[in-house]
Amino acid sequence: MLQKETPARSASLPRPRPFSLDDKFSIEEGFILLSGIQALARLPIDQNRADKRNGLNTATLISGYRGSPLGGLDLTLQRYESLIQQHNIRFLPAVNEELGATAVFGSQIANLLPGARYDGVLGMWYGKAPGVDRSGDVFKHANFAGIGRYGGVLALAGDDPISKSSTLPSHSEVALYDAIFPTLYPGNTQEILDLGRLGFELSRYSGLWTGFKIVTNVADEFSMAEVHPNRVIVERPEFLFRNKPWQATQSTKLLTPDRLTLEREIHEGRLEAARRFAATNGINTITVPTPNAWLGIVAAGKTYYDVLETLRQFGLDEHSLRDLGVRVLKLGMIFPVEPGIVREFAQGLEEIVVVEEKRSFVEVFLRDML
Secondary structure: OOOOOOOOOOHHOOOOOOOOHHHHHHHHOOEEEHHHHHHHHHHHHHHHHHHHHOOOOOEEEEEEEEOOOOOOOOOHHHHHHHHOOOOOEOOOOOOOHHHHHHHHHHOOHHOOOOOOOOEEEEEEEEEEEHHHOOOHHHHHHHHOOOOOOOOOOOEEEOOOOOOOOOOOOOOOOHHHHOOOOOOOEEEEEHHHHHHHHHHHHHHHHHHOOOEEEHHHHHHEEEEEEEEEOOOOOOOOOOEOOOOOOOOOOOOOOOOOHHHHHHHHHHHHHHHHHHHHHOOOOOOOEEEEEOOOOOEEEEEEHHHHHHHHHHHHOOOHHHHHHHHHHHEEEEOEEOOOOOHHHHHHHHHOEEEEEEOOOOOOOOOOOOOOOO
């Protein structure tokens, strides 16, 4: 008589791992599903963890003013308030963008005051493009004053280039450039986590606030991202400035002659530090390194992925681009543009096409450089 096969014992089946909606913030190794806004909320948590691994006791102050595409950031931070407090993160929503920027400015001078409780305080400001415009005064003063040695500021600029939910199409890189912020441009959720960590470290190393351009589609998207304690390895290049090892100056004495000395340091020291940091940490990459190419394509952030998708719709994958003699440069830092990668990319090219959302920005720097 035929007998039914008995199913394998349940003890041999792997037990499902308990699932929590907090996993996107709590898991430190593996793959997580999260939105761009949630990735921004996770950033200071990852930075706090990294500092702890390096023996630093740091805290973070987040302040700014809501508005699309960053309109959900404050709600996310409030929803997970108890979680972020476990990582010494305080969220202080502001009445307007300038007050938020002023609060973050204050976080960077905590190390200069007596009785500091932390080795350093990080800051994260957020606001949509009009808020970037109206905060220029605070941005410039804070940037001159500099960054605490174990501080660092990431300024999240919410841009809506196709005017999906804004009264005007917007792009903040020109305003961030005017405030002399090195500016990073992530193109997806994974890059928010990776470039965000590098952005905090870049600010700490260079002594400048770091701009972080977030466009609507990147803020709104949901995607998988990989996290790991060693995913972002930060290297700090050494170089001499005024015959001494590089260390940015921090000073709140914005009076003559100090402010003129700081201006010189910004242009000759801090921006050079940003360029060297980008080169050492591979923030900009030649993604299609075609030898003997005649045509080069340059794009950054979300625009880079739009360009790739357009080429794919024409049936042009990486192999096809190589056959056609096309080389592609992906910029993660759109200001200052790092000259070494540009010269390597441009070697032997007959023509370079720069694809940008609005007015020429990166293209201007490339023309000056070449």
